Amino acid sequence: MKKITKCPWGSFEVLSEAPDHKVKRIIVEPGGCLSLQLHHFRSEHWFVVAGRGDAVVGDKKISLQAGGSLDIPEKEKHRVQNYTEENLIIIEIQKGVYCGDDDIERFEDKYGRA
Secondary structure, eight states: OOOEEEETTEEEEEEEEETTEEEEEEEEOTTOBOOEEEOSSEEEEEEEEEOEEEEEETTEEEEEETTOEEEEOTTOOEEEEOOSSSOEEEEEEEEESOOOTTOOEEEEOTTSOO
């Protein structure tokens, strides 16, 4: 049985994990917003399974919808927000020399974690 981790913005579960990569299923609930953050040791690829939302990667704002994807380079500030009334579901593939959940530097967070 997979462990689901609850967060202020929704939840995630780790689908696969190895020393050089991790795969997560992320659910951003309606109104949820991840912190503006970056990772020092990994890049990420997001594939949107369901829902819609907005992502910020660097200085670009990107609309997300089911079937879309985007790449987030290592050390690039990013965030995602769900402005809709349905869950935004993303498969996140992390690749790098370290994929631990503590490789996060937060800059802004509406839940007071920055």
